Amino acid sequence: MARPLGPVRLKKTSPLTLVFGAGLCIFILYFLLGSSAPEFSASRKASAASHPLSPPTSAFRQSTSGAKTGPPPVLRYNLNNVTITNTPVKNRESVLILTPMARFYQGYWDNLLKLSYPHELITLGFILPKTKEGNAAYAELDKQITKTQKFGPEKDRFRSIIILRQDFDPPIPSQDEAERHKMQNQKPRRAAMAKARNSLLFTTLGPSTSWVLWLDADVIETPPTLIQDLAFHNKPVITPNCFQRYYNAEKKRMDERPYDFNNWQDSPTAQKMAAQMSPDDILLEGYQDMATYRALMAYMYEEGGDIHYEVPLDGVGGTALLVKADVHRDGAMFPPFSFYHLIETEGFAKMARRLGWHAAGLPNYKVYHYNE
Amino acid sequence: MLPFASSGSKVTPRHHVSGYSNGYPRGNTFEFSPHRFQPRGTAPSSRRQRRQLVRIGAVIAACIFLLLLFRSGFSLFSIFSFGILSSGDGFQLETVRYYDLSNVQGTARGWEREERILLCVPLRDAEPHLAMFFGHLHNFTYPHHLIDLAFLVSDSKDRTLEVLVENLEAIQADPDETQHYGEISIIEKDFGQKVNQDVESRHGFAAQASRRKLMAQARNWLLSAALRPYHSWVYWRDVDVETAPFTILEDLMRHNKDVIVPNVWRPLPDWLGGEQPYDLNSWQESETALALADTLDEDAVIVEGYAEYATWRPHLAYLRDPYGDPDMEMEIDGVGGVSILAKAKVFRYGVHFPAFSFEKHAETEGFGKMARRMDFSVVGLPHYTIWHLYEPSVDDIKHMEQMEQEKLVREQEEKEKAEKARKMKESFGDASSQWEKDKTEMQNIALQEKKKEAAKQATKEQSDKQGGEAPKRAAKDEKKGEKDIRR
Numbered sequence: 090m091a092r093p094l095g096p097v098r099l100k101k102t103s104p105l106t107l108v109f110g111a112g113l114c115i116f117i118l119y120f121l122l123g124s125s126a127p128e129f130s131a132s133r134k135a136s137a138a139s140h141p142l143s144p145p146t147s148a149f150r151q152s153t154s155g156a157k158t159g160p161p162p163v164l165r166y167n168l169n170n171v172t173i174t175n176t177p178v179k180n181r182e183s184v185l186i187l188t189p190m191a192r193f194y195q196g197y198w199d200n201l202l203k204l205s206y207p208h209e210l211i212t213l214g215f216i217l218p219k220t221k222e223g224n225a226a227y228a229e230l231d232k233q234i235t236k237t238q239k240f241g242p243e244k245d246r247f248r249s250i251i252i253l254r255q256d257f258d259p260p261i262p263s264q265d266e267a268e269r270h271k272m273q274n275q276k277p278r279r280a281a282m283a284k285a286r287n288s289l290l291f292t293t294l295g296p297s298t299s300w301v302l303w304l305d306a307d308v309i310e311t312p313p314t315l316i317q318d319l320a321f322h323n324k325p326v327i328t329p330n331c332f333q334r335y336y337n338a339e340k341k342r343m344d345e346r347p348y349d350f351n352n353w354q355d356s357p358t359a360q361k362m363a364a365q366m367s368p369d370d371i372l373l374e375g376y377q378d379m380a381t382y383r384a385l386m387a388y389m390y391e392e393g394g395d396i397h398y399e400v401p402l403d404g405v406g407g408t409a410l411l412v413k414a415d416v417h418r419d420g421a422m423f424p425p426f427s428f429y430h431l432i433e434t435e436g437f438a439k440m441a442r443r444l445g446w447h448a449a450g451l452p453n454y455k456v457y458h459y460n461e
Numbered sequence: 462m463l464p465f466a467s468s469g470s471k472v473t474p475r476h477h478v479s480g481y482s483n484g485y486p487r488g489n490t491f492e493f494s495p496h497r498f499q500p501r502g503t504a505p506s507s508r509r510q511r512r513q514l515v516r517i518g519a520v521i522a523a524c525i526f527l528l529l530l531f532r533s534g535f536s537l538f539s540i541f542s543f544g545i546l547s548s549g550d551g552f553q554l555e556t557v558r559y560y561d562l563s564n565v566q567g568t569a570r571g572w573e574r575e576e577r578i579l580l581c582v583p584l585r586d587a588e589p590h591l592a593m594f595f596g597h598l599h600n601f602t603y604p605h606h607l608i609d610l611a612f613l614v615s616d617s618k619d620r621t622l623e624v625l626v627e628n629l630e631a632i633q634a635d636p637d638e639t640q641h642y643g644e645i646s647i648i649e650k651d652f653g654q655k656v657n658q659d660v661e662s663r664h665g666f667a668a669q670a671s672r673r674k675l676m677a678q679a680r681n682w683l684l685s686a687a688l689r690p691y692h693s694w695v696y697w698r699d700v701d702v703e704t705a706p707f708t709i710l711e712d713l714m715r716h717n718k719d720v721i722v723p724n725v726w727r728p729l730p731d732w733l734g735g736e737q738p739y740d741l742n743s744w745q746e747s748e749t750a751l752a753l754a755d756t757l758d759e760d761a762v763i764v765e766g767y768a769e770y771a772t773w774r775p776h777l778a779y780l781r782d783p784y785g786d787p788d789m790e791m792e793i794d795g796v797g798g799v800s801i802l803a804k805a806k807v808f809r810y811g812v813h814f815p816a817f818s819f820e821k822h823a824e825t826e827g828f829g830k831m832a833r834r835m836d837f838s839v840v841g842l843p844h845y846t847i848w849h850l851y852e853p854s855v856d857d858i859k860h861m862e863q864m865e866q867e868k869l870v871r872e873q874e875e876k877e878k879a880e881k882a883r884k885m886k887e888s889f890g891d892a893s894s895q896w897e898k899d900k901t902e903m904q905n906i907a908l909q910e911k912k913k914e915a916a917k918q919a920t921k922e923q924s925d926k927q928g929g930e931a932p933k934r935a936a937k938d939e940k941k942g943e944k945d946i947r948r
């Protein structure tokens with residue numbers, strides 16, 4: 090028989106339930122509090138854009154109250170006041186670090202965090218292909234970004250970070266070293282690379298950038314003062330010498346060898362070869378069947394030489410490259426086609442020269458490439 | 462007949478006034494059964510111990526919680542706002558932006574897919590044209606909130622910048638929300654241009670190469686500062702377009718080409734023929750021009766529309782048929798910059814306005830060449846026309862001055878003619894008055910003669926009074942003298 094209506098009698102509560110409940114309460118409260126935005130200094134808040142439709146080189150204010158934001162304001166950017174000097178820290182010049190990324194290397198990120206240039210002046214830009222490999226790299230990159238931007242100390246946090254996903258498929262599916270460097274694969278590979286670089290550059294440059302640092306995702310070791318040291322030379326385009334550490338089986342110890350062969354001074358032989366080529370063919374560096382006799386910066390390194398020793402260059406590589414933003418603004422880009430029989434970064438050096446900007450290199454200033 | 466309404470029914474009515482409304486008998490419902498178990502007044506020691514433990518546990522938990530609160534420095538405020546208003550002032554700083562470029566490819570029906578357009582306008586000393594331009598801006602049918610505006614103001618000596626800012630702020634403050642545009646950026650940059658902006662120096666042949674290179678530089682600066690990862694299209698528009706369809710963005714977009722331009726003409730005064738092709742930079746490449754290009758040195762720039770370089774290229778402008786199909790397309794190699802719609806990916810992949818001699822061309826023509834080099838489709842619409850403002854050239858001005866002179870001469874002649882007629886009329890009028898005068902005079906004479914006769918008679922009677930009239934005459938003469946002095 091049913092019992093008569095009455096107050097439902099509380100069951101005897103076990104202490105375990107209470108403890109569990111209390112734990113849950115703390116858990117919820119913690120996440121309520123933890124979900125609040127990371128605190129930023131007043132100067133960072135002041136430099137943030139007021140609307141999400143804004144140059145990506147700045148952070149922006151994301152409305153959290155759900156209030157309807159008005160139309161974007163009319164903003165004036167005076168590019169006459171964007172300075173590009175050899176003392177960038179003193180003049181608080183913005184640096185845009187651009188990296189086309191196919192694989193994520195922890196060494197790259199750690200090295201980035203070690204850069205001594207004020208991080209609130211640095212914007213990072215990445216472009217990743219929409220492949221399985223690209224997705225994996227993005228997942229790891231995103232993890233590191235969240236760690237730094239949300240939970241890291243404020244001095245480590247970068248001003249803003251832009252992540253782009255490529256809108257075309259890479260021409261060769263494999264990112265393996267051997268496959269990547271096959272000669273017949275070079276033109277389509279480097280044309281795609283050039284497109285990726287241009288896509289990244291022209292959508293992120295914005296109106297306030299002073300310097301653009303191209304840094305490959307596999308550059309894992311640079312001096313922390315890289316930006317200041319390169320900017321000190323006040324050259325429109327300047328590149329350090331890229332080396333690679335490896336285990337020397339003969340000497341039974343770690344050794345280093347030159348890596349980037351795209352930094353060179355032109356030679357008459359190369360000129361002659363170019364003159365005989367059809368308009369769509371390109372000259373490549375570092376291949377046996379194509380001996381150009383160009384003077385390679387990779388071999389100009391001198392043990393114990395002055396790190397500020399400077400040489401003029403006709404072709405540059407992209408592993409680490411500091412460019413004045415004005416060079417890119419004038420239109421110097423990475424040609425994805427044969428431009429004077431040159432392509433990508435080498436073509437870029439040529440195009441910059443056609444616009445009156447000359448490249449330079451520092452043979453004794455070393456940065457290191459990852460070794461697979 | 463309802464069953465429960467009948468008194469003889471065996472069904473128990475459910476809605477009974479007193480009794481079993483819920484199936485249980487009423488009354489004493491809230492009483493505990495006296496036969497149930499009653500707890501003891503005091504808890505046994507084991508349970509007291511357990512309770513003690515619970516209390517200690519709660520205190521420890523509270524302590525941990527407070528410690529967390531203290532260490533992470535969060536405000537209590539967010540507990541009450543549930544973390545939504547976390548930073549207090551209604552926003553939080555977002556430092557990471559993620560964009561998938563495959564979502565911004567640009568399609569034929571962009572307005573349905575909310576595709577954003579970047580509208581680029583290079584300006585220099587353009588104050589007089591701004592009112593007209595804002596008229597066009599007001600009328601665009603493409604959803605305004607999907608259009609981002611970017612202006613480059615360079616080397617301007619007039620009030621271009623001030624007028625521009627005033628107008629743009631007025632648009633964004635418009636009570637009609639559909640008028641509001643997206644992101645608006647005004648880029649200021651002076652390139653120190655030495656070439657004057659007046660019509661003659663702008664279009665003089667010698668000045669063309671360096672002028673075009675500087676224009677190209679300006680365009681590149683504008684684009685690189687304003688292009689964002691969320692743009693699907695880029696539209697270049699000159700400020701001095703006088704007449705264009707309001708639907709031009711959709712009209713050009715429908716063709717779904719990488720680069721597309723309309724035909725650009727300009728109206729002319731009647732004495733110059735009424736209308737004329739304006740933009741001669743949209744053309745198809747010709748063998749003659751390619752051969753010519755080979756003979757020129759590396760930095761030379763071929764400019765179209767000048768007798769110095771006879772290229773024999775088919776021009777988009779000359780192929781216009783006013784009654785032709787406006788959707789007809791024509792493949793072109795060089796493009797004019799008055800009104801270009803391009804997919805943003807064209808610019809993302811690196812095509813720009815060469816500020817150097819690219820395949821012997823610069824600026825928009827070089828842009829067309831470079832786009833073709835990278836296998837993008839570049840087309841023009843020969844029968845879809847927009848109209849550029851007519852600014853008279855120096856020759857035109859001379860001609861107009863001459864016409865003005867002629868008009869003045871003609872007017873002068875007319876005036877003289879009128880004067881003559883007036884004079885003739887006047888002299889005729891004089892004669893008639895003379896006649897009247899003569900008539901009256903004759904009458905007077907007749908009267909006087911009558912008077913004389915009368916006077917003769919009178920003198921005969923009063924000859925002794927003559928001496929008295931002389932002093933009166935003298936007084937009259939004095940008065941006349943005074944009048945002369947006043948004059």
